[in-house]
Amino acid sequence: MDANGLIYFILFLLVAVLLAWPLGRYMARVFMGEKTFMTPLVRPVEKFVYRLCDVDETEEMTWKGYAKALIIFNILAILFVFIIQIVQGFLPLNPEGFPGVRWDTALNTAISFVTNTNWQTYAGERTMSYLTQMIGLAVQNFLSAAVGMAAALVLIRGFTRKNTDKLGNFWVDITRMVLYVLLPLSVIFAILLISQGVIQTFDPYVTAHTIEGTNQTIPMGPVASQEAIKLLGSNGGGFFNVNSAHPFENPNGFTNLLETLAILIIPMALVFTFGYLIKNIKQGLAIFAVMMILLVTGLGVAAWSESHPNPVIEKMGVAGENMEGKEVRLGTANSVLWGTLTTIVSNGGVNSMFDSAMPLTGMIYMFNMGTGEVIFGGVGVGLVGMLFYIILTMFIAGLMIGRTPEFLGKKLGPREMILAIIPLIITPATILVLSALAISSPEGLAGLNNPSTHGLSEILYAFCSTVGNNGSAFAGLSANTVFYNLTGGLAMLVGRFATIIPAIAIAGALAEKGKVPLSSSSFPTTGPLFVILVVAVVVIIGALTFFPVFALGPGLEHLFLQAGKIFS
Amino acid sequence: MKEKTSSKTSSIFQRKILLESFKGSFTRLNPLRLIKNPVMFVVEIGSVITTVLTVYNLISGSNFVFSLQITIWLWFTVIFANFAEAIAESQGKARAESLRKTRNEVIARKITGKGQVEEVAAPTLVKGDTVLVEEGEIIPSDGDIVEGTSLVDESAITGESAPVIRESGGDKCGVTGGTKVLSGTIKIQITVETGQSFLDSMINMVESAKREKTPNEKALEILLVGLTALFIIVVITLPAFAGYMGITISIPVLVALLVCLMPTTIGALLPAIGIAGMDRLLQHNVVALSGRAVEAAGDVDVVLLDKTGTITLGNRMATEFIPADSVKLEDLVWASLISSLADETPEGRSIVKLAKKELNVRGRDIKPPKKSLFVPFTPESRMSGIDTVSNKIRKGSADAIREFVKTLDKTMPEKMKKVVEDVSIKGDTPLVVANENGVMGVIRLKDIVKKGIKAKLQLLRRMGIKSIMITGDNPLTAASIAAEAGVDDFSAQAKPETKLEMIRKYQSYEQQHLVAMIGDGTNDAPALAQADVAVAMSAGTSAAREAANMVDLDSSPSKLLDIVEIGKEILITRGALTTFSIATDVAKYFAIIPAVFAVAYPELGILNIMGLSTPASAVLSAVIFNAIIIPLLIPLALRGVKFRSTSSVSELLGLNLLIYGVGGLIVPFVAIKLIDILITFLGLGG
């Protein structure tokens, strides 16, 4: 990586903002039910869906009703995805004749896809039938993203509405999200990707006769359609085992650019959507600034770390960067950019193998996930997580200026505090508890692919990823065991619902309140001080939680590496 | 003056308070009591664990010196926290105790149904009793004066030595139990039940058992408990990770790490901050009847201020006589003088004063003409005056006088109409004087704006508080005064119910303001009951006092500003110490983590940026810092972080963040290093 890499980062972020801003505006219009250029095309479909499903578009739900609908919808999805895996052996569209998936793997996978994690403990091409992939897993890529978005939308309504218990209609919200945003964008991205060489076919595998006279079986499949939503919806579940490092998922630098944009664009747009929905675009920009500062800082450290070769290997007479687990056609800058984006955004797709990255790079990735993926974050839930941090920040800031804390005109009392604290505490606590369990049990240690500090990182990363609903991995860890399937499943459920349910509950509490007028004694939440303060709170909470384990894991490994210590 | 008094008061209590607090620090170790402060409760559990381990080490003959030191400092941490709460409590308590003692010793002379006087103990008085209090006696309980006027020394409660006048009727009839009558004999009707007097509520407020936590305090406690839970998880899971890396961490070190990470500084001082805030109000001679009200005061963004007494001196002063065309100035002055002789209102007296000056008869006793009859002011006539043998003189508002001369088939001359208008436009009050011959002229009554009120209102504005002046004056007058004093808005020609309407309007869903007001009269009671922060003047009627949630013993209308400031200071102190507490964790991590890991992995010695001498000294230094920072910050907790008047809220926040946030990051690095040097020097660092 060199100066060109830095210039590329800057240009990339610029392009992302230029795309995200109008998209954010468009999404705000969609969610307010306003007319957009898509309305003539989509509105009839939308109405048809409501009629078919007996959904009354105008009926609004209380926070409890909304949460109930969301939970029932998710339980239904988990059951469906679980059962279809178990019985796939008896179902059509199974040319390879795969048997039913083992129960623990099936359960983990069902939770994984419904919670927008896409943590995959199995090898897809040797486990799942086409039918399972299509109507089981792929559908969840859309729906889980829509559910995350719904959570964000409800929380935003909590801030904008006053003296009401009505928070919108869950079915309407997810339908609009899918029909107006996810589906059209997926189609566009899929076709762009196909034009660049990402495959899209239902044909069987192709056998090539190589010029050296051997045979090579080239896998096929409808990759592009899945690739698009996998990235747009912060899902990350790859068609192939190596995900977007595979040449058919990500053939060249241009597809890599498209795909990294796809990872970032909706989460970034949502921050602008937030600004438009609360009718205070400056507030959206302030939050954007917070996230951008954290993104750039993390990206900077990771890029710095990854631009140094492995000193041990360098001494052996190898020139160039640490290319282990990286694709040379993509290069280090693209790998680090992707790694940073996929971990801040809870995407989980990868274009390089994180297990082989430099220690501090891995630490930044874990930090991005461990702080709750609030730097733009997963579709919807990232903004939600950031709002939790903001509630916490505003609480302390409010006290420091001698006022009952408030944000966006809503007074923050004990109820909001408890609901914001729960996700902020439970998620890192779950990471630590499950990691500690894994690292001190034979079942947990059995999965390790690397020794010493790096083994610690492998386990820690696994739970950062599952609790954060990310799905990426230090993939050396063999996680397809009953132990990891169950602990991982638990981690994903906690990470998902300890965020979404408190968000809806806070929305309920906030919507019931009136709005306090802004006065000169209210702390301006659009200024630089606000930005610095929120950044500081995110970093400090993350640092205080993970300081000891990061010191023992990636931190110590970095020091070992500098000292030339190697472990077997 | 006030400062001096309070410092004198506190020096009297000093020794007793310290003694009491030391005792309290230990009685509070009772887990059943400490559990109310979850953070310190966890520290206590940690202390018990290390104590047991130390004893075990002692018996089993292994090295116990380190764990003993940790144990001692952990217990100190708890005791320091208890001490902070105890000392805050006993300050107010000592004052209340002495008052209670005074009151219990008082013998009341109760007037029985037959008009006889019976001597009873003060605490036996019930609502509705009437008592007689003479010169030099202590007033037995709260009540309203029903007969007589007296000079009352309220210093026993307020510490303010200047005596105040209390008299029956009107808005200065309220007296407080425990105060002393300096002159005059008064009959008082007791207005409170036994145990509900003002003194009793004061005593209740300072006794923490009866103190309910405010919403802000609850929310902060949730945050602190949340952080504590997170750090418990961090520390409990650490041995698993360390064990994987082949490191064993001893239990005392784990407990030490936990206690250092937990927000003990704020956890220890949190109760003290609230109690001390009440006490500070008390030092400002304000008794808060609920903690909630004190905090709400910090949030108030609209303040209703009575013009009279708060913004203006309260008394309009006569400054000019303007005669009608046909009237000689002396005649007007004379008529004004004799018609005002019996007028005891401040306006009346100022007319007399000015008239005497004009006529150059200062100091001479002017008597009204013989056989003349004073006509007092009534709300119906809206005039006062005098009926002499030869004439009738009246003074009053232009409207009233117009009516008066109309009955005499006279009209107000055009010139006078213009004078009235001119005076009004300037914000002054025209008082028209007339006799049976018609309008004689106009007295200009000027409302004098209080010195310093403009600055105070400016301060309010900078705090983001909107000030609204309530006045019965006409809009012109009101506007002029409002402009002169610099209030944000005003409500003219206000009727008693105007205040209530205004408060409701500002509190409405659309506006959602928090409103504060100060009131004294019975007709203020509904508004007081509606306001978020309602301050009654102690001299006010008991109805007003009952409706309020604070009582101002000085009966000073501008006290509202102090109350707002104290309310803010309580919150700021909490926020500042929370920030400080969390910020210090960074340094403690850098002390303890390398100490724990660097023995097995010298590479991690790089984290020992303070260069602490040994692992044991590093852990000890962090624990010692964590403990002694509590007593060091007790004065700050009791005094409160001052509310600085900055140009903007951001500046205030920035400043506090710099001091308590950045300070909290840096201070412990220095302090822990110094402690490390000291204990290494003493050879305690193993």
Place this chain on the structure above:
Amino acid sequence: MKTLKNAVMVFAVFTLLLGVVYPVAVTAVAQLAFPHQANGDLIVENGAIVGSELVGQNFTGPQYFHGRPSVIDYNSTTSSGSNLGPTNQKLIDEVSQRIHEIKQEEGLNSSATVPSDMVLSSASGLEPYISLDSAMIQVPRIAKARGINEAEVVKIVNENEEHSIGSSTTVVNVLKLNLALNNLK
């Protein structure tokens, strides 16, 4: 009950739309508009598929450019990286073995440096590209094996240079190079 009914219906409708209609529609567009790309950029020589431009192959002959180390030996049905961490002895051992082999194969002296992409395994195991440097160190061996001038090989390499967005490493496609070499005759 209404909620459950809504849930089942919404779930069913979207399963159909997103699980069936969407991929089928995209496939239809792909096959119409970009049949070559959509079907894997397959290279056909003399009527036979010799491979995909995008999927790396395991070349071993001295007359061919060799690709990057692959932990799956370019078995394209099971893509994988090594997942070895930077402080893992196994990684160091493998790298040192590869350095040894390459130096021997390419006839490099012991103090020469080797490009990192030639000794560190790719993420997918199916990387179709190598860096320009890695191609260049192979030129002498190939020229020798084919009995042609090194300049001719270098020319082919230069003709096949590719640049990626966001990367300053010049890369060459191994299969394309080798096809070009075969087409020299």
